[in-house]
């Protein structure tokens with residue numbers, strides 16, 4: 001009985017303590033009594049592999065074959081060593097990715113498989129990228145609910161049980177029509193109207209709850225629309241801002257599926273992966289929150305087209321609005337207030353709109369020169 005009494009006392013402390021109240025953090029007490037968020041068989045052993053045990057973190061990236069994972073792995077491998085960063089996904093990797101470093105099959109809906117990977121590879125950081133994005137999520141709500149919500153529960157439990165530092169990205173899509181849109185601050189009404197947005201608000205809240213309840217080192221950034229040259233987006237509302245470059249180079253024409261005046265926050269992928277590393281490395285005492293907005297620029301399709309036309313005056317842009325995507329975009333932030341990230345851990349973007357366009361065109365210029373030479 002004394003153990004049960006201690007447990008309930010600890011739980012009460014956690015539930016009623018507030019930051020700065022001077023109460024004993026629940027984290028310590030929970031770890032000491034090996035209390036786990038998930039019921040597991042009695043032969044399972046809990047042991048925290050803390051970051052300080054190794055020189056470098058051992059990182060697992062889930063959903064790593066999407067638009068962002070390969071770019072993040074490249075940067076993390078440069079910093080921590082090739083073999084310390086494992087990409088995982090349920091798809092077959094292209095050969096350049098397969099040969100660039102460790103790759104492993106992992107379905108985030110398979111809890112035991114995830115646990116095995118974390119244990120066998122002594123993972124200390126988990127970057128959870130698997131998700132169905134906004135537009136594909138609306139086309140398959142039940143799968144999105146399963147991957148984005150049930151999958152997240154598996155990830156949270158694995159991370160809490162094994163003492164991992166966990167990064168889960170959120171998004172501008174975690175806001176909705178009743179949120180202030182120009183700009184959108186970190187803390188405001190969040191009533192998104194997509195399953196994607198609902199699942200991301202759930203992820204933010206669950207991660208923060210696990211942080212306060214179990215001491216999980218949860219870190220989350222709300223990314224804007226991400227623009228990349230060497231990876232394609234996975235079915236979101238901001239995809240047009242990547243597609244325009246491909247179509248401009250290929251055919252000199254682009255048909256945009258959003259209205260020309262649809263303003264959304266955006267970021268170049270190098271800034272996005274750097275922000276992710278920076279927040280993961282930030283000392284815990286610099287983080288006044290666990291979920292931060294980050295931003296680089298905001299533009300409309302018309303403004304992006306005009307910037308491109310400065311270098312490609314012959315580019316023709318027409319509009320054929322996709323009503324699902326437009327309805328989503330009309331409820332999302334137009335501009336994103338990321339002042340807390342800038343103040344707390346020194347977030348600073350490198351790429352604004354002209355630099356983004358120049359960088360993308362340089363990439364495709366090099367690509368098409370190489371293609372012509374082959």
Ligand SMILES: NC(=O)c1ccc[n+]([C@@H]2O[C@H](COP(=O)([O-])OP(=O)(O)OC[C@H]3O[C@@H](n4cnc5c(N)ncnc54)[C@H](O)[C@@H]3O)[C@@H](O)[C@H]2O)c1
Nearest residue numbers: 063065066067068107108129130131169171223225226234
């Ligand atoms: N790309 C953006 O503009 C953007 C913006 C904001 C937030 N984010 C977030 O960043 C993360 C990565 O985004 P992305 O653009 O690379 O996404 P993506 O759609 O390109 O890739 C997601 C990956 O998840 C994988 N996946 C799906 N079901 C899975 C399962 N059951 N188990 C394991 N993997 C599974 C897919 O195979 C895919 O490779 C997502 O969580 C997304 O919500 C992205």
Ligand SMILES: C[C@@H](O)[C@H](N)C(=O)O
Nearest residue numbers: 133134171236237238
């Ligand atoms: C913004 C982001 O979450 C994603 N690119 C989407 O449009 O769904």
